[in-house]
Every structure is written in structure tokens, then in C-alpha cells.
Amino acid sequence: MGLVAIATAKFLGSFSVFLFLTVLLMVVARRISTSVLLFSLQSAIITAEVFAMGVREKLAAAYVVGALVLLIKVIAIPYAFFRLVDRLKSPRDVKASTTPTQSVFIAGAMIYLSYAAVHSFGQTVHVPEDALAAAVALILTGSFLMVSRKKALMQMLGLLVLENGIFLAALITTFGMPLVIEIGIFFDILVGLLLMGIFTFRIRDTFDHLDVSKLRRLRG
Amino acid sequence: MTTAINVLQALLLILGAPLVTGIVGKIKAAIQRRQGASIWRPYAEIAKLFRKEDLVPPSASWVFRFAPKVLFATAVCAVAFVPVLQPSALLGSRGDFFFLVYLLALGRFFLSLGALDGGSAFGGMGASRDALISTLAEAPFLLGLVAVSIMSAHADIPGIVMWTLQRNVFDISAVHILAFTSLAMVVLAETGRMPVDNPTTHLELTMIHEGMVLEYSGPSLALVEWASAIKLHAMLALLISLFGPWGMASTVSVWGIAAALLLYLAKLTALMILLALVESVVAKLRMYLVPDFLGVASAVSALAVIFTTLVKR
Amino acid sequence: MQVVSIQVAFGFLLASLGLLAPLVLIASRTKRVRAFAIALIVGSNVVGCFVAGLCFWGESKLALSFSRFTPFPFALALDKLSAFFLLLICAVTVPVALFAAAYFDRHYDGQRCKWAWAFSSLFLLSMIVVVTASTGFAFLVGWELMTLVSAGLILMEGDSSERRHNVFVYLLMMHAGAAAVVASFFLFLPYSHSLDFAGIRAAGAVVPAGTRVVIFLLAFVGFGTKAGIIPLHLWLPRAHPIAPSPVSALMSGVMLKTAVYGFVRFAFDFLAGGPSWFGYVVLVAGAVSGLLGVLYAIAEHDLKRLLAYHSVENIGIIYLGLGTSLVFLANHAPVLAALALIAALLHTFNHALFKSLLFLGAGAISNATHTVDLEELGGLQRRMPVTGTAFLIGCCSIVGLPLFNGFISEWLTFRSFLAGSVLMSTKAQIVLPLMVGVLALIGGLAAACFVKVFGVAFLGRPRSREAENAVEAPRLMRGGMTMLAAACLLIGILPGILLRPLASLTQVLIPGAGVPDEIVSIARIIPWIAAIILGVTALTALFRRVQRMAPTWGCGLSQLTSRMQYTSTAFSKPIRFVFSSVYKPDRTLDKLPADDPYFPVSISYRSVRTTSYEKALYRPFVDRILSLAHQLRRLQTGNIQVYLLYIFLTLVALLAFLRFQR
DSSP: HHHHHHHHHHHHHHHHHHHHHHHHHHHOOOOOHHHHHHHHHHHHHHHHHHHHHHHHHTTTTHHHHHHHHHIIIIIIIIHHHHHHHHHHHHOOOOOOOHHHHHHHHHHHHHHHHHHHHHHHHHHTTTOOOHHHHHHHHHHHHHEEEEHHHHBBBHHHHHHHHHHHHHHHHHHHHTTTOOOHHHHHHHHHHHHHHHHHHHHHHHHHHHHSSSBBBOOOOOOO | OOOHHHHHHHHHHHHHHHHHHEEEHHHEEEEEEOOOOHHHHHHHHHHHHHHSSSEEEETOOOHHHHHHHHHHHHHHHHHHOOOOSSOOOTTTTHHHHHHHHHHHHHHHHHHHHHHHTTTTTHHHHHHHHHHHHHHHHHHHHHHHHHHHHHHOOSHHHHOOOOHHHHOTTTTOOOOHHHHHHHHHHHHHHTOOOOOOTTOOOOOTOSSSHHTTTTTOOHHHHHHHHHHHHHHHHHHHHHHHHHOOOTTOOOOOOOHHHHHHHHHHHHHHHHHHHHHHHHHSSSSOGGGGGHHHHHHHHHHHHHHHHHHHHHHHO | OOOHHHHHHHHHHIIIIIHHHHHHHHHSSHHHHHHHHHHHHHHHHHHHHHHHHHHHSSOOOOEOOOOOSSSSSEEEEHHHHHHHHHHHHHHHHHHHHHHHHHHHHHOOHHHHHHHHHHHHHHHHHHHHHHHOOOOOHHHHHHHHHHHHHHHHHHTTTTOHHHHHHHHHHHHHHHHHHHHHOOOOOTTHHHHHHHHHHHHHHHHHTTHHHHHHHHHHHHHHHHHHHTOOOOTSSSTTHHHHTOOOHHHHHHIIOOOOOOHHHHHHIIIISSSSOOHHHHHHHHHHHHHHHHHHHHHHHHHBHHHHHHHHHHHHHHHHHHHHHHHHHHHHHTTOOOOHHHHHHHHHHHHHHHHHHHHHHHHHHHHHHHHHOOOOOGOOOOOHHHHHHHHHHHHHHHHHHHHHTTSSSSHHHHHHHHHHHHHHHGGHHHHHHHHHHHHHHHHHHHHHHHHHHHHHHHHHHSSSSSSSSSHHHHOOHHHHHHHHHHHHHHHHHHHHHHTTHHHHHHHHHHHHHHEEEEEEEEHHHHHHHHHHHHHHHHHHHHHHHOOOOOEOOOOOOOTOOOOOOGGGSOHHHHHHHHHHHHHHTTEEEEEEEEESSSSOOOOOOOEEEEEEEHHIIIIIIIIHHHHHHHHHHHGGGGOOOOOHHHHHHHHHHHHHHHHHHHHHHH
């Protein structure tokens, strides 16, 4: 039991490092499947974080939430994505609008920004700085992915990464939200994804491509 | 006694280098479901080349004949900076990793000159592409080493190793992960391995290092091949000593050194397997995508340096 | 006694360069008299080396005053800093003068030759006056003389309109810089009441902060124009390539260093550092100059223009060291500031040595083949072995490879960047180590460039008839280049010779600085590295095997021509492609005949690289000044009564001013 405690303590202290790695890898990934795999890995790390917190705080609800995250974000959603990519038969390229070097620099700037932001209110709230900075960095990365990737599927993925970040931030600051709210958020996400999936097919059928930068009729 | 161990380290790196190349080739062959050449083949090759005659193009000057010797000499000198069995090296001193990088640059400089001296388009092409790659690889190399040096508050490689020995392997810091990533990418570029360059091909479309040495034969080629092997071995040993030195002998004793040697061989084998995997799985990058690859390495190493201010030391 | 003899020796140096040699030269009719004057110049510089050496390695000091003969105070003095730069000037001049003795003979006819030598002598005198001046007046006189005489030397080469335009741009920018320098001197006047350096130094403590900022910026811009920092460098690639090679060597090797001397005097001696943003400004200027300088150099295939751009790059490296030192000073780390300053000063000396060597090599090449276009050269190493080897040593030094002198100063600069991580300020902790990456990139690009230069010019097969028929340079030229090459190797292997006195120099400039122990450690390690490399190389050279000539592998083709080799443009293409946002060439592609594009008879492709500074920065500025001048022209009506009116109005204004001043 002591070993588990040590392992969880070490993990809780250093998991943000791995999240930063997934952030960096995600911004340079060139294929949709790679990005989805990285998202799945990210969610797995967050699941482990949830379980570790459950062990440390001895909360039963944490195990339920962890199981939910595992089921939905690590297994179901990536699986759905792979199915979607197969059925859409569109090119697997991510269509980034920044070169890999620029992306890494932007990711670095985002990580630095999140650390700076967390540091400024880290004095008032008693939270582990690394973990919260990782959460903010995930939020920024999700937004960056949505902005700089022209494939509609990547917009969905960006939203999911964003939601990962929000979830992590909530987890750290409140030591686990009430279960009802968690489930509510999950259902929101599920419905949103379902709608986005349907719309992706409609876009592809109408325009014969999934390049979001070419959809410019959103004007008055 | 410490000096004797340091000399032993240097000899191990120099004499064991062809074996490293042989083992990596054997693992790659295993992945490709071939039998592959024996792991002792590079030794036989070097010995065979030393027995042959030296062919020199008529337009060549002394630079052509001199370049392989300088390349070999700088590779030999570079191994004097890398600790293997104990946290000390022959020429370890404050600021020594700059020496290491620039000694390798000296060897590469003369090799490029020798390539141009051949007077053929292959040499020019190899030298020109190699100039691009080595230019872009120097910054991430130095920045990665600087990041690690700042974290350990030591400016010499033995000092960094001693600091790392005192830390726990589970206290992974973001700086070390970032520095390892960028240094691993640089090692691939500097030693001419996939995905940057294919060390086994002699087609002009795909060769960079091989293009530069096309004109060499006999003892000169033996020196060049050996020097490349030494470079690979030294860089792998450097990665091991900077990022995973646990097991190095802290006291000079026969059992301690023997244990350190066994542990080093185990870690080296792990790295060689990883290298062979990467070489077999990843396709060679198109020439003008290599700057992107090295640009990512530069950005990651710059991030590592910036992170040294964020992570508590 | 020793003081008197030093004064006599120094006076001899000044007199022979300023009076004796020019007069003898102008009056000379025969070659023998001219040779005597040249020997006088060389001899007096050797004396100058001794004088400087005594003051730099020893503890001597020197002060000479000519104020009795001049309207404003004119005095010269040798403290350690001036002695260092005097040593630089004299040590570089001796080999360059030896080279020029053979070069000018072949290059000019008798009349022009003696005038060229007379001007060169005055040029040397002006530079010596600048670095040894101890009053503002002396400094500015020397400064102005440097510009005028060097312009004269450039015009000696020829009189074409393009040349005159380039000299015009050179004079214009030099005078703009000089104006800034004059202004920065004069801003000290209210506090020091004289332009004596001692007085200015004392006044530096009481100058208010706002004025310090202005003085610093004016000195930075003024000396930066002379040194060639981007974007004030436009005159460098125009002026240096068109001067004769020994003069280019002096201009690039020595004249730029006087600007560094001036800036060091102002920033470290007079102002004694400042807030840390001073250092960051210098650091950024150095980084930009270094990177852009070497990127522009890589794209060149005119050897002398390439070397001129490399001067911009090396000045950038020097400024990196100076900026780091200022940052350390502002953060109260005097030992580290001393380290960075030593690095910058050593690089100044090293650059003087290897840049002169490279320019002399270019002169030897142009003497043998009448061209400095890399695309026309090739295979020169076999035809000019001594020149080639000396040039190779110069290339290795400028790239900063170990065992050569450039490495020592770059290593020291790297160490000072690394040391930035121990400071308290987060900005320094981030910026300074990141500069390691910038300097590494600059060094890598320089290596690529010089592989191209040496490989295309000296190795392989000759690309033109002239290159095929090249002969080795005459003895004096070889001697000059060998001296510089030997100096590069000596400092590269035994750097302690210069490092120890530089450490005591910085102890004077930066109070509280000890001797940084990096000085000791590198002086200890480098001989070992040299021993190992030379030992292993000798060992492998002993292993002799039969050597047989065999034709170069041509993929089955039997006749390989020299056109099948890589050209300079081809070699640099990958790098130019990757950094294409820096180069914006104007490309034109013409296919003949124009009306039948699918069956072209000939295709011509032209790519001209223009730097964007002229269009974006200078053109609007110049246009505005011209339009302002145009408007002021309206005052010049030509009517005499209007002019009398101006005089009358001035009189009235003066009287009113007197009246209302009470």
C-alpha cells in the first residue's frame, strides 16, 4: 500500500510534464489519426490523475468519474473519430496553417503564458502550480488547434482538448466536482459531438470537401 | 587511478564504436526479418580497408588526403570529454561541452572541404546538404546541453553527471524531458541516421554523409568510417551519462567499475534498440523537410532553456 | 628613463607616419627612395608594437601633449585600453604593409603608387591618433582624418561614376556617425568643462540619468555607423570591396576596431555602464547584425563583398559580448562583466588578425587571376600552396574552430552567456542562455559559408583559364600572410598570452572585477586538445599506404569538366532556400524568342538580391530631407535686397534678445 501511495504522490507531482509533452506533440502532428491518438493519451493521463486523486483524498466519486472519463474520452470518442475518418474518406492531412517550427514556438509561448497567469494568482489560491498551468495550457492549445487547423474534424478535436483543459482545471481547484455536474458536462459534450458529426457529413456532401477556411458565407 | 579509468573509458568508446554500428545493423536486420551481417563485420571492414591502397583524384590537394585524419583525430579527442564508467572524463573542465560540439564541427568542416576537393558533383552535393544540416543542428545541440547545465548549476559534463547521480530518477523535470527530446533529434541529425540521412545507401538522391565520402578509399575510408562510428558511440554515451547515469562507479574499485560497465552496456543496448526501431519505422525525410525537423528540435531546446526559469532548481 | 624612451619611440612612430614617410614618398623619384619610405613605415610600426607591448603587458604609461601647437587641447596618452588597440593596429599593419609593398608595385604605376603609400601612411597615423587620443579634439581630428584619407584611397583605384557614388554614400554615412559622436562628446561639456578624457571620466559620475541615456544612444548610433551594425551598415559592402586589398584589410581589420574602441571608451570608461536595457539594446543589435551579416554573406559570390558582410557579422559577435558585459554590470556582477568584456576585446583582436589575412588572401588571388568572383576560381590550392594554406588558417579562425584564435573568443562569449543563468533577473536568465543558440547558429552559418569559399576557390578543378594559369604570390605577399596565419595559430593554442593582460585591463575598466577563472581553464585545456589532435593526426599520417591516382568517380562518364562541379551559388542554395524570408531577390526570366515560348532558343535568368533597408528605411528618410531642403531653398531668392533684409532682421532679433534677457 505504501508503494501505491508513493507512486501516486510522484505521479501527481510530475504528470503535468507529460501533458506538456502531449501539447507539443499535438501541435506538430501532421495526421488526424496521430492527433486523435495523442488526445486519447492525454485523456488517459487525466484519468490516471483522477484515480490518483481518488486514492489520495479517498473519494469514491472520483473512481466513478475516472471510469467515465476512461470509457468516453479514452475509448469511445477516439474510436468514433477513427470511424468518422474512415467513412469520410477525406485526406488524412491535418492542413495546418503554421509550419511545425512556428507551432512549437507558439505552443511554448502558450505554456509560458499559462505559467505566468497561474503564478499571478497562485498566491491566493492554494493549488499545485504545475498542474493548473497544464490545464490552462490545454485550454489554449485547444483554441490554437481550432484556429490553425483547417479540417473540420480538427475543430472538433480542438474543442475536446479545450474541454479536457477545463475539466482538469475544475478537478484541481475543487478536488472533484459533484458527480451530477460531471455527468451533465459529459452529456453536453456527447450531444455536441453528435451534432458536429452530423454536420460534418452535411458539409462534405454539400461542398465536397472539409476545408473550413473555404466556408465564408457567415456574413450579413 | 582516476586517470587510468578515464583512459579506459576513452579506449572503450573508440574501440567499441564499430561494434555499436554492427549491433544496430543486426537489430535493424532482425526487424526487417533478415539475418543481416555479423555484429563484428565493421571491424573486418575497417581492417580490410587498411590493407588496401589509397585512390586519390588527380585534382586533389593535400586537404583531400588530410581531411580523414583530422576527422578521426577530432572524433578521438571528442571522446575524451564523455564520462562512461565514472563521473569524470579525461578533459572534463568547466565549459567543456562547447569544446565537444566545436571539435565535432572541426572534423565536419574538413570533411566537407575534402568532399569539394574531389571535384565531382557528388562531393559538392553532399557537402552543401551537410552544411545545411550541421548549421541547423548546432543551435539545438548547444541549447539542450545549456539547459541541462543550468538545471544542475554545473558547467562541465562530469559535474552534471554528479548532480544527476544525486537525484532520484522519478524526479523527472520538464527541462530534462525537453532537453532529451531535442538532443535525441540532434543525435539523429549529427550522426547521419534516419530520418535525416540514410547511412546504408549510396544513391545520390538520398545521401548526405555518404556523398561526402564517395571519393575516399583504403585507409582514408577506414578512418572516415571509424570516425563516424566513434561519433555515434560518443553521442549515445553522452545521452546516457547526462540523462541516465545511475550505476556509475563513485569509488574506484574493480567491482564498482565492472558493475558500471555492465550497467552501461545494458543502457547502451536499450538505446541501440530504440535507434534501430526509429530507423526502421520512420521514413527518411525529404531534404527540405529536415529544416522543419531541426526547427522543432531548436524550438524544443529553446523551451527547455526557458523552462529552467520556471522549474524550481 | 624608461618613460622618456617610450615617449621618444612613440614620437618617432607618429613623426615617421605623419611627416617623414609622406614627405619622402611625395618627393621620391626612384623606387629605392620609395622602398626606404616603406621600410620606414614598417619599422616605425614595429617600434609601435614594442611601445604598445610595454604598456599592455607591462605597467608603463605614456602621455604626450601637443597643445602648444594647436588651437584646442591635443594630447595623446596610452593607458591599457589604448595600448591594446595600438598593439592591434601596429601588429596588423606590419604584415599588411609587407604585402602592400609587393601589391601596390604590381597594381599601380609609379606616380599613383607613391600617393597610395603616402595616403596609407596618413591613414595609419589617423587611426593611431584615434585610439591614443586623450582629449576630445584629438579624437575627433583623428576620426575625421580616417574617413577622408580612406575615401581618398578608395578613389585611387579608379574614377567611375559608380565608384564615386559608393564613396559618396560612404562619406555621407561616416559624417552622420561623426556628428552623433561629436554630439555625445559635447553633451559632457556642461559637467566637465573641457573635453579632456580625465575630465569626462570624472564628469561621468555626475551626469544626470536622462542625459546619460542620450549620450549612450548617440554614442551607440555614432560608433555603430562606423562599426557597421545593421541597419547602419550600408556603406560596408559598398566601400570595402572597391578598395585595393591591403587597404580593405586595414579598413575591415583595423578601422572598424576604432569604432569598437570608441564605444568601449564611452560605455565602460566614461559612463561606467548604465541600466540593464543599455546592455539589451547592444545585445539585440549584435544578434541581428551577426545573423543578417552572415546570411547576406552566404548569398555572395564576390569574395570581397562576402568578406565585408562577414565583418558585419563579427562586429555583431563583438557587440554580443559588449552587451552581455553591460547587462552583467547593471546586475552587479563585475567578475562576469569582466569575462564578457575580455571575450569581446579578444574577438576584436582576433578579427583584426584573421580578417586582414582573408583580405590579403583575396588580394593575392586577384593579383594572380585578376578576379575575385568565386565562380571563376578553383583549384588554386595546388597552384598557390602557401597562399592557400594561409587562407585556410584564416577560414578556420573566422569560423571559430578549436586550435585557432576565433574559437577562444567565441568560447569565452559562450561561457559568459551561460553564466547569465546565475543572475537574479528573470529576463537575463532567459535572454542570455538563449543567445547561446543565436551565436551557435551564426557560427554554423559561418562554417557553411567558408566551406563554400575555400572549397570553391581553392579546391577542385579550375573553372576558368585565369585560374588555371595562376601562379604563387610573390615572396613579400606570402610573408605577410604567413605572419598573420602564424599569429592566429599562436593565439589559438596559447591564448594565455593575450588573456592575462586583458584580465588586468578589465580590472581597470570594471572596478571590483577579479580574474575570471575561465581564462585559466581554457589556457590549460587548449594545449592538451592541440596535443591530442596533432598527435593522432601524426600517428595516422605515419601509416603510409600506396597512393594511386585515379580519376574522380563520374557515374560512368569519362570526361568530367570543371563545369560539373558545384558552384558557389549552388552550394549556398539549400541555406538560401531555408532562410528565403531574409532574401527577397528580384528575379527576371527571359525566354528568346518571346513570341514562340515553347521552342526557346535561349533562356536567361537573372536574380539580383537587394537589401530591403534602402527601400524601406533609407529612401523615405532621404526623400523627406530632400523635400525639406527643397522648401528651404525658397529662402534663396537671389534678390540682394532680400538678403539685406535677412541681415537687418537678424540684427533686430539680436537686439530684442538682449533687451528681453534682463
